[in-house]
Ligand SMILES: Nc1ncnc2c1ncn2[C@@H]1O[C@H](COP(=O)(O)OP(=O)(O)OP(=O)(O)O)[C@@H](O)[C@H]1O
């Protein structure tokens with residue numbers, strides 16, 4: 001049943017919002033309302049306009065037309081700081097933390113804790129510890145944010161939002177970088193906030209989370225809000241087809257695996273927090289790497305890829321020992337790595353989409369020192385089509401793509417290189433259901449072409465569905481392996497991971 005009739009008790013009413021960016025109508029028609037003490041989810045495909053809508057709400061963007069009513073009063077914020085002062089705290093998809101500053105200073109940034117007008121770092125640290133206790137988080141408030149994992153940075157963002165007394169909390173994909181137990185503790189906090197009467201806008205791509213935590217859900221498609229439903233009155237499948245505009249038959253497509261020879265092998269890999277990792281994978285195999293945040297999965301693949309120095313261990317590809325001391329060595333050996341942190345390690349945000357795509361591939365498209373630009377643009381157009389990347393033009397800046405489309409752009413780039421071993425670190429984080437489906441098809445296709453595919457995923461359901469075998473890590477070591485996928489369960493993985 002649709003419930004999008006205006007609600008008199010609502011604390012927030014957004015109506016008739018429109019917003020264009022050069023070359024794209026990001027929002028053509030958006031309406032949304034929020035009640036106190038409710039969690040209202042906002043869902044939709046990558047590029048549907050979710051982040052833009054909440055940026056308008058919080059004063060980060062200015063709408064071309066439309067109205068925002070807060071407690072029945074017309075408001076228009078000039079900046080996120082103004083919105084925050086009016087009781088709207090937001091956690092954006094892109095973190096707004098300053099890497100060089102300590103955690104506590106980040107949390108109180110812009111409204112420093114003062115005693116008699118003086119900034120008091122000691123009080124900030126004390127308050128930070130209190131907030132962390134509330135979040136069940138064990139972090140040193142004095143560590144620079146830049147030293148933290150993405151998951152921890154996300155939790156710091158949440159702490160920062162909680163530090164202000166807010167009436168409305170907006171969270172743009174807060175769980176994208178969190179492990180299952182961290183999601184559960186976040187949900188515990190959200191339920192507490194809810195019971196205190198705070199209204200929460202929750203943007204996310206993991207539908208099981210939406211169905212678990214939200215009271216209502218609004219779907220955006222192609223820049224418009226197309227409907228609002230009470231959770232419990234819409235099924236998962238209905239929600240998917242509302243978002244995508246067509247039903248998706250199989251959420252996790254899986255083709256029958258045909259394995260070739262053992263092609264990729266790691267022996268005694270050690271370095272940083274990682275100790276004595278040994279495993280092998282066959283051609284055509286999709287090997288899952290599971291474990292909690294901080295178990296060392298990303299560190300393992302960074303060692304394999306030569307991004308960090310190993311202190312011991314060997315990497316054997318096609319029976320031959322490979323001397324990998326840098327990412328370039330790894331690429332030359334036929335390994336490619338899709339990193340989890342697309343902003344810091346992948347894209348050049350100021351450059352255009354086409355340039356980002358072409359960057360590592362220019363050599364192979366050049367002839368006698370000239371880049372074959374027709375070939376470049378042809379390859380680019382084809383990948384944009386096959387991966388369904390949404391951009392207004394090839395020259396659009398990578399920074400202006402929606403989060404999920406940035407991820408797809410990185411994938412497109414790597415698919416152009418010659419590789420036999422491909423490692424995906426959290427490939428579907430922040431990606432919409434339709435694109436996830438395409439990503440699974442792609443992973444299957446790579447395996448069917450005889451590649452070795454290694455997938456790190458914190459999404460247990462996903463890894464169970466797509467992997468042929470799962471290695472579980474705990475505290476820098478392998479704690480077990482699951483090879484009989486027919487009897488594998490989330491509980492089995494969790495038992496090995498904790
Ligand atoms: N600053 C900007 N300049 C130009 N275009 C932009 C800008 N910000 C967003 N867009 C475009 O507006 C559209 C909506 O983007 P938005 O980030 O709101 O999507 P989203 O629903 O949040 O997607 P995702 O799930 O991938 O985060 C996209 O086509 C995007 O490329």
Ligand SMILES: [Mg+2]
Pocket residue numbers: 050051052093172402403
């Ligand atoms: Mg977004």
